Amino acid sequence: MLHITSLPSGFGIGDLGPGAHRFVDWLAHAGQGYWQILPITPVNPGGSWSPYHATSAFACNTLLISPDRLHEDGLLERHEIDCCPAFPEDRVDFPAVLDCKRRLLDIACRRCLENEVLSREYERYAAANAGWLDEYALFSALKSHFGGKSWVHWPHDLRNRTPDACAEMANRLKDEIARERCSQFIFMRQWDGLRRYCRSRGVQVIGDLPVYIDHDSIDVWTHQELFNLDADGRPLTVAGVPPDYFSETGQLWGNPVYRWDTLRDSGFSWWIDRVTRNLELFDLVRIDHFRGFVAYWEVEAEESTAVCGRWVTAPARALLRSLQRHFPCLPIIAEDLGYITPDVREVMREFRLPGMRVLQFAFGDNLPESPHIPHNVERNCVFYTGTHDNNTSRGWYEGDAGPGEKNRLSRYLGREVKPEDVHAEMVRLALMSVADRVVIPLQDVIGLGAEGRMNLPGTVSGNWVWRVLPSQLNHDAAHRLAELCALYGRS
Numbered sequence: 422m423l424h425i426t427s428l429p430s431g432f433g434i435g436d437l438g439p440g441a442h443r444f445v446d447w448l449a450h451a452g453q454g455y456w457q458i459l460p461i462t463p464v465n466p467g468g469s470w471s472p473y474h475a476t477s478a479f480a481c482n483t484l485l486i487s488p489d490r491l492h493e494d495g496l497l498e499r500h501e502i503d504c505c506p507a508f509p510e511d512r513v514d515f516p517a518v519l520d521c522k523r524r525l526l527d528i529a530c531r532r533c534l535e536n537e538v539l540s541r542e543y544e545r546y547a548a549a550n551a552g553w554l555d556e557y558a559l560f561s562a563l564k565s566h567f568g569g570k571s572w573v574h575w576p577h578d579l580r581n582r583t584p585d586a587c588a589e590m591a592n593r594l595k596d597e598i599a600r601e602r603c604s605q606f607i608f609m610r611q612w613d614g615l616r617r618y619c620r621s622r623g624v625q626v627i628g629d630l631p632v633y634i635d636h637d638s639i640d641v642w643t644h645q646e647l648f649n650l651d652a653d654g655r656p657l658t659v660a661g662v663p664p665d666y667f668s669e670t671g672q673l674w675g676n677p678v679y680r681w682d683t684l685r686d687s688g689f690s691w692w693i694d695r696v697t698r699n700l701e702l703f704d705l706v707r708i709d710h711f712r713g714f715v716a717y718w719e720v721e722a723e724e725s726t727a728v729c730g731r732w733v734t735a736p737a738r739a740l741l742r743s744l745q746r747h748f749p750c751l752p753i754i755a756e757d758l759g760y761i762t763p764d765v766r767e768v769m770r771e772f773r774l775p776g777m778r779v780l781q782f783a784f785g786d787n788l789p790e791s792p793h794i795p796h797n798v799e800r801n802c803v804f805y806t807g808t809h810d811n812n813t814s815r816g817w818y819e820g821d822a823g824p825g826e827k828n829r830l831s832r833y834l835g836r837e838v839k840p841e842d843v844h845a846e847m848v849r850l851a852l853m854s855v856a857d858r859v860v861i862p863l864q865d866v867i868g869l870g871a872e873g874r875m876n877l878p879g880t881v882s883g884n885w886v887w888r889v890l891p892s893q894l895n896h897d898a899a900h901r902l903a904e905l906c907a908l909y910g911r912s
Contacts, residue, residue: 658719805862
């Protein structure tokens with residue numbers, strides 16, 4: 422598991438260029454068949470650059486476009502790329518990257534639209550994706566025009582999508598709209614190239630689909646009837662989770678909850694379109710917070726924490742049956758962590774959906790019975806040493822695990838474990854399990870401590886910025902992982 426933003430690159434953020442292709446080679450040398458990433462939808466700066474706070478469920482994050490690939494395609498000159506500032510190698514400076522990439526994409530899109538061959542390819546792409554692309558480009562242009570304000574603060578006729586007002590603004594902002602459309606086209610050309618390379622190296626890509634959508638997004642603006650909003654478009658109730666392992670006050674995400682009755686009446690067409698789009702991009706899809714399909718934690722919009730909420734039933738079976746009619750073999754991984762009730766387990770069993778198990782959760786007081794301990798892990802699951810929301814295994818051992826957890830880990834292994842060895846022991850335990858799939862954060866493969874943590878739930882700063890250094894993706898790390906996979910029959 423490694424998000425694209427965390428890859429090495431000379432442009433301040435991991436991208437779809439040479440660094441991504443070299444990582445695929447590293448995966449192949451390490452005997453890996455899966456590469457799991459986080460969402461690649463466009464991030465909302467107001468969401469602290471989290472990939473789980475997106476302005477669209479269908480568009481992609483153009484910050485991931487590779488300037489090197491733009492140069493290869495003749496859309497950028499080398500001197501234009503060389504004007505980029507020096508960026509840190511080990512973290513992402515999102516605002517600086519945005520300024521640099523925006524300038525380069527302005528140039529590249531102009532040349533793309535003037536290029537006879539590429540412009541014809543672009544027109545075919547735009548026509549095939551008009552169902553979401555046109556509205557997204559207009560929304561993005563309007564967001565920029567109104568200084569980044571949420572759509573609920575736009576003029577009344579635009580907030581309510583009056584056709585004449587939208588048409589007038591589309592004409593006024595036609596250059597900005599063309600740039601947004603072209604940027605999405607360029608992303609797809611690079612993404613398709615990376616996917617082809619993954620297939621050639623025997624690597625499948627696992628994508629990530631959050632159940633909920635940001636309120637300040639094209640999806641809520643264009644489908645206000647599908648969300649629990651008031652007459653002015655503001656959320657009446659929002660999503661979150663009750664107090665759990667990660668937070669004593671729960672997590673108040675703030676996303677508007679769905680009007681599932683309206684979705685059902687439409688045959689779940691919006692969800693079918695969304696899953697279709699994700700399966701165009703990925704080989705498998707992890708659905709983040711899957712339990713929200715069965716029952717979701719709903720909190721009044723004015724609450725400041727998620728403590729005072731309530732569980733509300735959602736039509737999981739009806740939705741999944743509808744999806745099965747379109748995708749007979751659903752390539753879905755259900756994220757089933759946190760407070761999971763029997764009804765969620767029943768739905769997962771009925772539709773044979775693999776869940777998740779996390780080794781870091783295995784060493785509490787309930788160790789013998791824990792579903793996360795290797796001797797209780799089921800075949801039909803994906804086993805992780807940790808997720809993007811966990812500390813690294815070494816960081817967990819050194820800073821988060823209590824004396825009891827450390828003691829139980831050593832007893833389970835049958836020997837004392839040293840902090841500098843804990844990542845290797847955790848990786849070995851996961852790989853020797855019967856789980857059909859094992860996914861290991863790259864940080865655990867190379868033995869990083871808390872400095873390699875990707876996200877700390879409940880905090881808004883310092884997350885999502887970690888990057889791997891080129892020197893850390895070395896032959897020795899790949900060789901050790903390949904040997905373990907061969908030993909446990911996972912080559």
